[in-house]
Amino acid sequence: MVPDDDGAFAPTTEDAPSSSGFLDDGKNTIGSQLASRLREAIISGELQAGSKINLDKARKTFNVSLSPLREGLARLISDGLVEFEDNRGYRVSSISLANLEEITTLREEFEVFALRESMRLGDVEWEGNVMRALHRLNRTERDAARPETLERWEELHREFHLTLISGCGKPILLHFCRLLLNLNDRYRRVFLTRTSGDRNVSQEHSEIAQGAVARDLDYACDMLRQHIHRTGTNLRKHLATKGIL
Amino acid sequence: MVPDDDGAFAPTTEDAPSSSGFLDDGKNTIGSQLASRLREAIISGELQAGSKINLDKARKTFNVSLSPLREGLARLISDGLVEFEDNRGYRVSSISLANLEEITTLREEFEVFALRESMRLGDVEWEGNVMRALHRLNRTERDAARPETLERWEELHREFHLTLISGCGKPILLHFCRLLLNLNDRYRRVFLTRTSGDRNVSQEHSEIAQGAVARDLDYACDMLRQHIHRTGTNLRKHLATKGIL
């Protein structure tokens, strides 16, 4: 019966529902804390895509020793945010049009598949979690002027998308989707400070969530796919304008 | 044009076509070598699924220091073969019926998707690589009596499946498929020492490859899906018989 061990890619404590914390967050070791800080630094764009990570400088910046630094970086490799080469060290993963397009495509495939499975298998608790995540997201304003609201919104947005698919009963799939979401969020954080005018993102989220809870498989999946696709298209435009290529 | 940097999950040197090596394999550092040895030890079943990895013992066994040991283990986490918890250390990922079933399902989804994309996008070189991989695989006997032939066959089998989908132009997708293949191989190595009598695996591979090269999308995808599914079914039986659950 495999007592309390869920096997590979079992849902880690990593992003437990961020309810009021009097259970510690599991960010015990320096390595773990570093991983979080670095992840945030990369996703927020503070650490530029493609840039080399000098261990010695990083060590001084964060005031830690090599071992936990490497430990933290190693975890970001699993996240696809950092690349590593023997004797050459670490660098922040680069961004590119091709990379963005792949992320979008894969999200359309995997996340939609996971949503369908969630609707097929999810229980009432899952439904509740979805509605809660939707509510919390829609109640949070995204004000480009105040960065702290952006961060908060991103967190809730991520939480919403993950909750949507959390009923699928497939830990590995969830893991993949989480990675893709991470990678995608970096593009949004860097290139999209405000939402495009012709979209009502809150409404899009509501449509998806309501379709999901009503188990209207085709409708919900379609809405999600369009949602992801639109974001991809927007990002592509901004990427072409502001930046690379 | 992003000179020679393909972004996240860019195809690493990790498993370059194992042609005659006078280019070194990139297994330079102790950490890298350890990662390989440990991976093999886990996939082959030498390190039992679910078992704890005692750093001190491992350190002595492999005659290395902690740093490279942790380094190596960290990589296996990305591979989904090892799990980690703060202050509790590492353990070999467990196996379970649910895990096997998820792996099979996801392979059916993703590997088939990747194959379809490869057929859509792959060039002549890709076709050539597929035919070569097929030939090498079919020319290799799988003799349960001699373990070294098993290992060789597994390697070529893995290579075949990866080559099939290598034309898809989607590094992240390839990365995911590689992980799934790794996870799946462990089950086969542990539970299937010989192929089930009612299958002609060589023929199955040939049908897939020929369909792929002929760009017969639906046929090739269907064959691949059945191939994966059959393996899943076989493994499930053996798992239920010999072991767990």
Add this chain to the structure above:
DNA sequence: ACTATCAAAATAATCGATTATCTGTCAAGG
């Protein structure tokens, strides 16, 4: 007997120093 508590042993995490590898620069030879 059962549970709670504390100390000792085992184990993981971290550090600072050392060793190995790589990268850029400059000089000698073609």
Add this chain to the structure above:
DNA sequence: CCTTGACAGATAATCGATTATTTTGATAGT
């Protein structure tokens, strides 16, 4: 003027020792 090679500085990898945390096992109290 370009290429090649050797040196020096920069950077990454590894080690051995130290510190922190968890687990175990024994003891005392109910």
